[in-house]
Amino acid sequence: MxxxxxxRVGAKNRPSxxxxxxxxxxxxxxxxxxxxxxxxxxxxxxxxxxxEEEALKWLRQxxxxxxxxTRLLSKAGIIEKFKTIKEKT
Numbered sequence: 450m451x452x453x454x455x456x457r458v459g460a461k462n463r464p465s466x467x468x469x470x471x472x473x474x475x476x477x478x479x480x481x482x483x484x485x486x487x488x489x490x491x492x493x494x495x496x497x498x499x500x501e502e503e504a505l506k507w508l509r510q511x512x513x514x515x516x517x518x519t520r521l522l523s524k525a526g527i528i529e530k531f532k533t534i535k536e537k538t
Contacts, residue, residue: 453514
């Protein structure tokens with residue numbers, strides 16, 4: 450199964466994350482298919498940048514976001530757009 454999840458990058462005690470599309474069996478920081486955004490929890494407010502077109506493409510193809518990825522996608526308004534697209538078809 451293909452998942453949308455976070456991949457940790459950054460220095461020790463200074464994490465930042467990339468939002469990636471990956472095979473569910475791959476390790477957290479292992480191989481990935483595509484980078485669709487990034488997330489920095491240390492800024493105030495937290496920084497989230499997601500490529501909306503790429504995220505919607507992968508959601509339409511059946512990628513399952515993790516709980517944290519779902520929260521970030523919802524914050525960006527992508528989950529709502531996906532639900533409206535899904536209802537139209």
